[in-house]
Ligand code: HEC
């Protein structure tokens with residue numbers, strides 16, 4: 262009798278312990294899951310529709326889009342395949358790296374705060390300091406071809422040039438609503454008093470950028486490389502060259518502040534502070550990249566050169582290092598005092 266009772270107690274204890282064990286296990290699983298979920302919440306992805314553009318709906322399967330506009334779209338959105346290193350016909354290889362124009366002019370050139378192309382045709386022709394003359398839209402596009410795309414100019418009367426301009430004209434008319442705020446270029450940042458600190462820049466890079474742009478800034482390619490990059494490179498041989506606007510730390514900081522990290526920041530809701538964007542911009546521009554030839558010819562009137570143009574000659578005696586990394590306020594004050602010029606970049 263006592264034996265049966267003991268056995269019963271043992272069985273019940275075993276059952277009870279198993280039950281408690283299972284409950285604890287479930288609790289642990291739930292807590293970990295919740296923590297993961299909280300981590301995801303911290304990443305705080307924005308409403309993806311702001312950044313993820315439905316090109317298929319807006320352009321590719323849109324019956325209102327004419328052939329020339331469609332060609333323009335493919336040239337800017339899959340540049341490498343249609344006018345760059347991946348073009349089958351070698352005579353059609355104008356851009357020199359595997360970037361697409363829309364890697365910098367986001368959402369097909371429609372996103373405010375990323376130098377949107379909407380309504381820009383009204384602003385051309387315009388005075389350009391880099392050439393010291395009135396420049397046309399064709400010349401402006403070729404500026405990005407020779408520098409951001411590390412390539413050669415498109416003929417101004419070519420089909421490709423006409424298609425790109427037709428595309429810019431079309432988005433200005435048909436997708437005007439996507440441009441929530443009509444900035445000229447990038448919203449300005451407040452220029453920090455300090456110089457770039459590469460150590461701080463490197464920490465920010467690891468925390469906010471490395472995941473997508475990779476350890477050595479080389480980016481991540483699409484599995485099918487025909488489409489170019491899933492995450493474009495920030496330095497090295499396949500990046501923009503040293504004569505590009507993005508190679509100036511103030512310009513790069515303004516782009517980064519208002520657009521990166523991708524899917525987490527916009528001009529309305531930036532993630533980095535002005536100073537963080539500045540340090541990380543200096544960091545990505547501290548590495549090797551393709552060299553633009555004949556840069557000394559840029560800005561025939563040297564006074565008009567942006568203060569953060571990292572290559573000389575300049576019409577001042579500040580060091581090349583200070584032009585590359587700052588601090589910029591002393592250089593800005595110098596131009597104000599000597600020439601009455603107000604410099605913003
Ligand atoms: C979630 C992935 C992701 C993160 C994180 C991210 N980027 Fe990007 N970045 C992109 C994508 C994607 C593009 C191209 C956008 C397109 O084509 O629509 C891009 C474009 C760029 C460009 C312009 C194109 C080029 O290759 O030069 C720069 C500069 C840049 N990012 C810098 C940064 C910096 C600096 C950080 C960290 C503060 C950062 N990004 C964080 C995904 C990311």
Ligand code: HEC
Pocket residue numbers: 337340360361362363364365366376377378381384401402405406409410425445446447501505506507512
């Ligand atoms: C590596 C980044 C990058 C790439 C790639 C790039 N651009 Fe740009 N683009 C810039 C920067 C930076 C500016 C100047 C923005 C400013 O005003 O501060 C600019 C300005 C422009 C402007 C003048 C915009 C305005 O508001 O006046 C046009 C037009 C343009 N780019 C077209 C193109 C085209 C077409 C391509 C592809 C052939 C291209 N860009 C590729 C970075 C890039």
